[in-house]
Each structure stands twice: as C-alpha cells, then as structure tokens.
Amino acid sequence: xxxxxxxxxxxxxxxxxxxxxxxxxxxxxxxxxxxxxxxxxxxxxxxxxxxxxxxxxxxxxxxxxxxxxxxxxxxxxxxxxxxxxxxxxxxxxxxxxxxxxxxxxxxxxxxxxxxxxxxxxxxxxxxxxxxxxxxxxxxxxxxxxxxxxxxxxxxxxxxxxxxxxxxxxxxxxxxxxxxxxxxxxxxxxxxxxxxxxxxxxxxxxxxxxxxxxxxxxxxxxxxxxxxxxxxxxxxxxxxxxxxxxxxxxxxxxxxxxxxxxxxxxxxxxxxxxxxx
Ligand SMILES: C[S@@+](CC[C@H](N)C(=O)[O-])C[C@H]1O[C@@H](n2cnc3c(N)ncnc32)[C@H](O)[C@@H]1O
Ligand SMILES: [Zn+2]
Numbered sequence: 303x304x305x306x307x308x309x310x311x312x313x314x315x316x317x318x319x320x321x322x323x324x325x326x327x328x329x330x331x332x333x334x335x336x337x338x339x340x341x342x343x344x345x346x347x348x349x350x351x352x353x354x355x356x357x358x359x360x361x362x363x364x365x366x367x368x369x370x371x372x373x374x375x376x377x378x379x380x381x382x383x384x385x386x387x388x389x390x391x392x393x394x395x396x397x398x399x400x401x402x403x404x405x406x407x408x409x410x411x412x413x414x415x416x417x418x419x420x421x422x423x424x425x426x427x428x429x430x431x432x433x434x435x436x437x438x439x440x441x442x443x444x445x446x447x448x449x450x451x452x453x454x455x456x457x458x459x460x461x462x463x464x465x466x467x468x469x470x471x472x473x474x475x476x477x478x479x480x481x482x483x484x485x486x487x488x489x490x491x492x493x494x495x496x497x498x499x500x501x502x503x504x505x506x507x508x509x510x511x512x513x514x515x516x517x518x519x520x521x522x523x524x525x526x527x528x529x530x531x532x533x534x535x536x537x538x539x540x541x542x543x544x545x546x547x548x549x550x551x552x553x554x555x556x557x558x559x560x561x562x563x564x565x566x567x568x569x570x571x572x573x574x575x576x577x578x
Contacts, residue, residue: 306428307346310415310435313391313451317350317444344428345421345436348446353439357461358420359540364399366539368426371401375533375567378525379458379480380405382571386521388476389453393417395441395467396460400427400434403456407433415452417445418460445470454478459569468514471576477515478573481507485524485568487541490534494555496543504570515574525567531556534563 307325314323316332323330323338330346331337340346349355359367370376383402390412394403397416400423407414414434416427421438428436439446441461450472457467458480467477484499491498500506508517529537535556538544 305432306344307340307435309413309433310391310437313393313413313415313447314346314348314437315446315448317348317353317439317446320444320448322448341421341425341428343425345424345438347421347438349439350443350446353443355419355421355438355440357440357442358418359398359423360420360544361422363540363544364420364422364426366536366544367423368399368401370533370536370540371399373533375527375529375537376401379523379567379569379571382521382523383456383458383478383480384409386476386478386519386571386573387454387456388478391415391452392454392456393447393452393470394456394458395445395462396457397427397436398423398458398460400430400436402458403427403434404431406454406456407431412453415447417441417447441466450475456480464511464514467511467574468576471515473576473578475576476518476573477511477576478571479507480569480571483522483568483570485566487537487565487567489563489565490538493559494538494543494552495547496538496541497546504572507572511574515576517572518575519573521571521573523567523569523571527565527567528562529565530562531559534559534565537565 321332392414400416403414416436447470455477
C-alpha cells in the first residue's frame with residue numbers, strides 16, 4: 303500500500319493551477335511545472351496566491367496540545383468524531399497534531415490528509431500514522447485538494463470555508479465539524495479569564511453552511527475531566543487564549559489552583575452532508 307504523503311498525492315491539487323500533483327525524484331509538482339517542497343520531516347507545503355501562514359499554532363501551543371491529547375483527556379471527543387465520520391478518504395482541516403485523524407483512519411483503514419497552517423503541527427501529523435499524509439496550507443484560501451476528492455472532512459476547533467468543504471467533498475460525502483459550547487472549560491473561564499464562546503455557535507454554523515451542505519446530525523459531547531495543575535496549564539497553552547494571556551499571569555493562576563481541578567469538556571459534533 304502507498305503510504306504517507308504518496309498515499310494522499312492523488313487527492314491533492316496544485317495551489318496555482320489546480321492541476322494534479324505527482325512526485326518524481328523526491329520533488330512534487332504539476333504538469334504545468336509548478337514545484338513544491340517536501341520537508342525533511344515529511345510534510346508538503348502547498349501555498350498559492352493569497353495563502354497566509356500567520357494564523358497557525360505556535361511551537362509551544364503544538365507541544366502542549368500533543369502532551370494533553372496523548373494523555374487521553376479528550377478521548378470521549380475522539381470517540382464521538384470516529385462514530386460520526388463517514389467513508390474516506392478523510393481530510394482533517396486544521397488537523398493540528400493529527401490526533402483525531404489517526405483514530406479515524408485506524409478504524410476505517412482509509413487514507414487521511416492532515417492540513418494545517420502550522421509547520422510545527424504538520425511535522426507532528428506527518429508521523430502520526432502510516433496512512434496519513436501531512437500538508438501545510440491555509441484554510442482561508444482555496445484548498446489544494448481536487449474537487450470531490452474526499453468522502454469525509456473533519457474540522458475540529460479549527461477554521462473552515464463552507465464553500466471549500468462542499469467543493470472537496472464527493473456527492474453525498476460528510477463534514478464532521480466540532481465546535482465548543484459556552485460550557486467548555488467554564489471553570490477556567492471564570493478563574494483564569496479565558497476567552498468566551500459565542501452561545502449561538504452551533505446554530506451560526508448551520509446558517510454559515512448555507513445551501514452548500516445540509517445538516518444531518520448533531521451530538522453533544524460532555525465530560526467532566528479531573529486535571530492535575532500541569533494538565534490545566536497545557537490546556538490553557540494549547541487554546542486560543544494562549545495568544546492573549548501573558549505567561550506569568552497564566553502561571554500564577556495555575557499555581558493558585560488545588561492539586562486537581564474539575565474542567566468541563568463540552569462540544570457539539572455537527573454532521574453535514576454534501577449534495578448528491
Ligand atoms: C484549536 S487547534 C485544533 C487542532 C486539532 N483539530 C485538534 O482538535 O487537536 C486549531 C488548529 O487550526 C490551525 N489553523 C489556524 N488557522 C488556520 C488556517 N488558516 N488554515 C489551516 N489551519 C489553521 C492551527 O494551527 C491549529 O492546529
Ligand atoms: Zn500548477
């Protein structure tokens with residue numbers, strides 16, 4: 303079986319001319335002569351006109367996410383994502399370290415394409431599973447993926463362009479989108495001043511998907527985690543508040559916590575179907 307990047311190359315499109323990509327002598331390119339770099343660490347960078355890389359997670363955020371997820375704290379969420387996923391190939395948009403994608407491809411036997419704007423995340427995702435290929439690209443530009451190439455798109459706490467999801471899904475394919483609820487990490491919100499979640503987030507998602515994708519299912523995932531201080535610290539560092547909360551304030555707030563802290567994991571797993 304073709305593995306890693308080679309396994310997902312048939313799904314990819316040149317970000318400049320949208321042509322198919324092949325690899326020859328270690329170089330990936332299209333028939334029109336556009337060439338792309340495969341990093342030593344195994345991921346491919348596909349940037350087109352207007353692609354930006356400045357919204358991706360930093361090295362510290364990625365390291366904290368990897369440690370936190372590897373400890374299994376979000377296992378109920380991963381299980382709900384696996385249950386909601388349809389047939390492959392599977393694209394994970396804003397895949398981070400590829401943690402949830404690994405679980406989906408392990409279960410389905412399909413190939414997985416991890417796409418993220420953070421090189422540090424892409425480096426981790428490139429090693430997460432033999433059937434996962436990792437690409438650095440920007441979810442806010444045209445995705446470097448061929449029309450109708452994938453059966454399932456995962457999008458977990460990450461940005462998305464609904465029109466692009468609809469374009470890359472094959473007819474009848476499904477998008478599995480995970481958004482936080484206002485209850486998510488509420489204990490830390492109150493004590494540490496994390497950013498609030500829009501209470502209307504899941505409904506707004508359905509409206510944003512508009513005519514391109516039809517809502518077919520919505521599952522709440524709620525679990526109260528008991529976390530040691532070091533895990534609370536990782537959870538804060540891996541989330542969007544990491545951009546706003548100075549490290550010394552975070553460390554002081556975490557030191558003031560007890561040995562363990564109860565933190566609610568609360569998210570909505572929304573499933574949408576692409577038109578047949
Ligand atoms: C909160 S993390 C979630 C990561 C992963 N889905 C998970 O649940 O473990 C958000 C991810 O989106 C990525 N991201 C942010 N802006 C992006 C963009 N414009 N295009 C692609 N990925 C982006 C970040 O680098 C980060 O890995
Ligand atoms: Zn090209």
